[in-house]
Amino acid sequence: MTRRVVVLAAWMLASLLVTTACSIRDRLPGRPTADSQVIPPTKIVDFNGLYASNCAGCHGPDGKGGAAIGLGDPVYLAIADDATIRRVTSDGVPGTAMPAFAQHSGGTLTDDQINVIVGGIRARWAKPDTLRGATAPPYSAQGPGDPKHGATVYSVYCSSCHGSDGRGSKRASSIVDGSFLALVSDQSLRTTVIVGRPDMGAPDWRGGLPGKPMSPDDVTDVVAWLAAQRPQFPGQPYSSAQQNSVARSEQ
Ligand code: HEC
Ligand code: HEC
Numbered sequence: 627m628t629r630r631v632v633v634l635a636a637w638m639l640a641s642l643l644v645t646t647a648c649s650i651r652d653r654l655p656g657r658p659t660a661d662s663q664v665i666p667p668t669k670i671v672d673f674n675g676l677y678a679s680n681c682a683g684c685h686g687p688d689g690k691g692g693a694a695i696g697l698g699d700p701v702y703l704a705i706a707d708d709a710t711i712r713r714v715t716s717d718g719v720p721g722t723a724m725p726a727f728a729q730h731s732g733g734t735l736t737d738d739q740i741n742v743i744v745g746g747i748r749a750r751w752a753k754p755d756t757l758r759g760a761t762a763p764p765y766s767a768q769g770p771g772d773p774k775h776g777a778t779v780y781s782v783y784c785s786s787c788h789g790s791d792g793r794g795s796k797r798a799s800s801i802v803d804g805s806f807l808a809l810v811s812d813q814s815l816r817t818t819v820i821v822g823r824p825d826m827g828a829p830d831w832r833g834g835l836p837g838k839p840m841s842p843d844d845v846t847d848v849v850a851w852l853a854a855q856r857p858q859f860p861g862q863p864y865s866s867a868q869q870n871s872v873a874r875s876e877q
Contacts, residue, residue: 667734668734668735668736668739670739671738671739671742672742673742673743673745673746673750674746676735676739676742676743676746677689677743677746677747680727680735680743681697681743684723684724685697686825689747689750689751690825691823691824691825691826693723694723694724695814695817695818695821695823696823696824696825697711697747697751698747698750698751699751699821699824700751700752700753700756701756701757701762701820701821701822701824701830702817702821703747703748703751703752703753703756704752704756704757704762705762705763705764705765705817705820705821706765706817707765708744708745708748710765711744711747712740712741712744715727715728715740715743715744716728716730716731716733716737716740717731718731718733719811719813719814721809721811722809722810722811722814723809727740728740760832760839762820762821762830762831763820763831763840763841763842763844763845763846764842765816765817765820766813766816767812767813767816767845767846767849768842768846769846770846770850771843771846771847771849771850771851772843772847772850773847773850773851773853773854774851775843775847776847776848776849776850776851776852776854777851779840779844779847779848779851780792780848780851780852782834782835783834783835783840783844783848784801784834784848786834787828787834788800788801792852792855798827798828801852802852802855804855804856804857807852807853807855807856807857808856808857812849812853815849815852815853816845816846816849819831819840819845819848819849820845831845
């Protein structure tokens with residue numbers, strides 16, 4: 627080998643090492659990417675990033691559902707309007723796992739960012755003709771509902787999967803469990819009854835008894851029946867009557 631070749635080879639090797647070292651450094655975990663270095667968190671207005679970092683953990687990637695309902699379910703988007711989605715996202719649902727995201731409610735997102743999320747959910751996932759002419763029961767209950775009639779509705783529309791008393795069967799789990807009911811709002815129960823959980827095989831208001839969709843009153847009443855079983859003192863094994871007698875005997 628001539629001297630020139632050796633020098634050239636050494637020079638090439640050195641420059642290769644420098645380039646590799648630089649690109650390795652750029653890829654080291656925890657190193658901020660170029661855009662995160664310049665954009666403060668409150669200025670991020672990209673829907674995918676906002677949804678993935680704030681919502682996907684509970685509502686599932688791509689809006690498909692997880693611990694909480696799929697916000698990308700077109701049937702959900704046919705009954706819930708933007709004002710509702712914006713209100714819940716901003717203020718959360720007290721007493722449940724749904725956090726408040728608006729800065730004015732103690733969250734981290736600006737109103738602009740919440741608008742991007744609400745607009746993006748609809749633009750990406752709503753399908754205008756998804757109900758194909760069917761009329762879904764309204765998103766909000768029109769009254770308190772009749773739990774007695776709700777028990778009948780339950781046995782007609784729900785017992786085939788959730789068992790004769792709601793405590794579950796091979797096809798679906800218990801929905802009268804105290805710790806489940808304590809953490810879920812009536813609206814969330816109503817939403818689930820109307821739109822189902824397609825990601826988990828739960829039918830919408832048309833599917834419990836094929837050919838006989840639930841009426842708006844059926845939905846309201848079965849939710850009233852479920853809500854009536856919510857424990858008054860979640861996590862405590864005593865009913866309120868027993869509690870009073872325990873308190874008295876301790877005096
Ligand atoms: C820590 C879990 C969690 C995170 C994170 C979360 N949610 Fe929720 N979300 C829930 C739960 C649980 C409910 C049902 C609450 C109830 O019982 O009403 C819910 C309900 C909702 C509802 C109302 C559903 C209905 O019945 O109409 C909307 C809309 C919603 N979330 C939007 C969002 C958006 C948008 C984000 C991200 C910015 C988000 N959520 C992040 C847990 C979460
Ligand atoms: C064809 C079977 C089937 C029928 C009929 C059915 N469900 Fe379900 N339901 C499911 C499955 C599957 C799930 C999700 C997995 C689980 O909970 O076992 C579910 C989940 C639920 C949940 C819990 C959602 C959550 O947040 O985890 C509620 C509440 C519920 N159903 C209520 C009802 C009510 C009320 C009726 C009757 C109006 C009904 N279901 C009819 C199968 C069914």
